[in-house]
Amino acid sequence: MSNKVISWLEETKEVFLDDSDDTDADPSYVDPAELRQNESDSDISEPTPSIITQRSNTSQTSHSRSHSPIAQNSYYLGKDKQTKWYKDAPPKNVRTRQRNFVLRLPGVKPTGRNANSILKCWNLFFADSMIDDIIKYTNIYLDKIRSKYTQKHMVRETSKSEINALFGLLYLAGVQRGNHLNLDDLWSNDGLSPEYFRAVMPKARFYILLRAMRFDDIGTRAQRKQFDKLAAIRSIFDEFVLRCENYYTVGANVTIDEMLESFRGRCSFRVYIPSKPNKYGIKIQALVDSSTFYTSKMEVYVGTQPDGPYKCENDPASVVKRLIAPITKTGRNITMDNWYNSIPLAIDLLKNHNTTVVGTLRKNKREIPLCFLDTKKRQLNSTMFGYDKDILLTSYVPKKNKNVLLISTMHEQGVIDPESEKRKPEVITYYNSTKSGVDCVDEMKGEE
Numbered sequence: 001m002s003n004k005v006i007s008w009l010e011e012t013k014e015v016f017l018d019d020s021d022d023t024d025a026d027p028s029y030v031d032p033a034e035l036r037q038n039e040s041d042s043d044i045s046e047p048t049p050s051i052i053t054q055r056s057n058t059s060q061t062s063h064s065r066s067h068s069p070i071a072q073n074s075y076y077l078g079k080d081k082q083t084k085w086y087k088d089a090p091p092k093n094v095r096t097r098q099r100n101f102v103l104r105l106p107g108v109k110p111t112g113r114n115a116n117s118i119l120k121c122w123n124l125f126f127a128d129s130m131i132d133d134i135i136k137y138t139n140i141y142l143d144k145i146r147s148k149y150t151q152k153h154m155v156r157e158t159s160k161s162e163i164n165a166l167f168g169l170l171y172l173a174g175v176q177r178g179n180h181l182n183l184d185d186l187w188s189n190d191g192l193s194p195e196y197f198r199a200v201m202p203k204a205r206f207y208i209l210l211r212a213m214r215f216d217d218i219g220t221r222a223q224r225k226q227f228d229k230l231a232a233i234r235s236i237f238d239e240f241v242l243r244c245e246n247y248y249t250v251g252a253n254v255t256i257d258e259m260l261e262s263f264r265g266r267c268s269f270r271v272y273i274p275s276k277p278n279k280y281g282i283k284i285q286a287l288v289d290s291s292t293f294y295t296s297k298m299e300v301y302v303g304t305q306p307d308g309p310y311k312c313e314n315d316p317a318s319v320v321k322r323l324i325a326p327i328t329k330t331g332r333n334i335t336m337d338n339w340y341n342s343i344p345l346a347i348d349l350l351k352n353h354n355t356t357v358v359g360t361l362r363k364n365k366r367e368i369p370l371c372f373l374d375t376k377k378r379q380l381n382s383t384m385f386g387y388d389k390d391i392l393l394t395s396y397v398p399k400k401n402k403n404v405l406l407i408s409t410m411h412e413q414g415v416i417d418p419e420s421e422k423r424k425p426e427v428i429t430y431y432n433s434t435k436s437g438v439d440c441v442d443e444m445k446g447e448e
Contacts, residue, residue, distance in 0.1 A: 085386025
């Protein structure tokens with residue numbers, strides 16, 4: 001019986017070998033077209049492609065393409081000698097990718113829809129409890145400095161109506177573009193200055209209240225600063241940011257960028273940014289709606305925090321992930337510049353946060369092919385595209401010997417904008433239309 005089985009197996013083996021061609025007989029052969037088709041059809045929940053895991057030597061899935069005998073002229077190779085960017089776009093006949101389906105409708109949330117006046121809207125963000133805390137802590141400081149003044153009535157305790165009047169004068173000064181004017185100019189009686197400053201309170205009282213205004217208990221600040229550099233405004237600032245998140249839902253496109261609040265006083269985390277109009281101040285990372293310019297999330301940069309509950313990483317990827325907390329997994333798109341942006345971060349946000357990214361890229365990234373950086377042999381207004389499974393790399397030459405690099409996990413095809421006279425790709429057109437969210441907020445604040 002065993003001899004018959006062996007004989008039958010030998011006959012079957014010969015039949016299979018005779019019916020197969022050379023291609024099928026080679027187990028290492030992979031059809032390039034079939035490989036690209038399978039990769040395009042893969043769902044976004046499958047393992048991360050090579051460009052995010054290429055730095056790990058232990059991952060087996062990260063270099064799956066590098067073992068395939070695909071013709072070398074079909075892809076660009078990154079400076080790291082591992083990342084591959086295919087020259088041909090993925091086929092259009094694959095199923096629609098599961099991204100940019102906004103799950104939460106933008107607009108005012110139900111908790112804020114009853115605010116039908118300017119004052120009620122203001123009270124949403126500055127609740128009575130916050131104002132009461134400011135009054136309490138300001139009076140503590142006024143009591144501390146009262147002995148230094150001869151006119152005691154100018155250092156009397158403040159009240160809610162007076163603090164609200166102080167805020168009103170500050171807003172009016174901003175409307176009048178008087179944030180850089182001397183107080184003497186605002187309280188002048190020469191007929192050129194507005195009368196409502198003098199009508200609300202004396203100049204000396206206004207100056208004292210500005211000096212004495214506090215947002216925390218000055219008596220316990222030294223203890224809290226041991227583990228929090230932002231102790232002076234931590235409570236009020238966190239409450240304000242939380243209210244910004246609770247009353248409005250941003251649109252489909254948001255911008256992440258830095259603000260610089262002008263300040264030249266003593267502060268351990270004051271920064272200098274020469275590209276900003278004010279140059280010196282407090283840096284704030286912000287998440288802003290690209291269309292309405294509503295600020296949804298903010299984070300003050302204080303450098304390295306002491307060990308404790310407020311210590312966190314300040315690298316760009318960590319900052320971005322903290323800022324997108326209100327919109328994670330809601331199908332939004334983020335536009336950000338090359339300080340924040342990176343290829344591993346873009347892939348991570350797509351895979352784990354259902355959030356796409358469009359942004360510029362620094363030229364020192366190891367995943368970028370050298371030919372995308374070389375501009376000497378390229379024509380003016382020319383574009384190069386590189387494709388991977390979930391990301392598009394674009395290199396555009398706007399000027400002689402200069403190029404702009406962008407990546408996008410939102411755009412699937414590299415297309416030139418037909419309405420652009422300089423033949424800009426659609427990725428750049430989209431980036432330009434959504435990148436100015438934070439800059440517009442600065443402009444509305446009168447800082448541009």
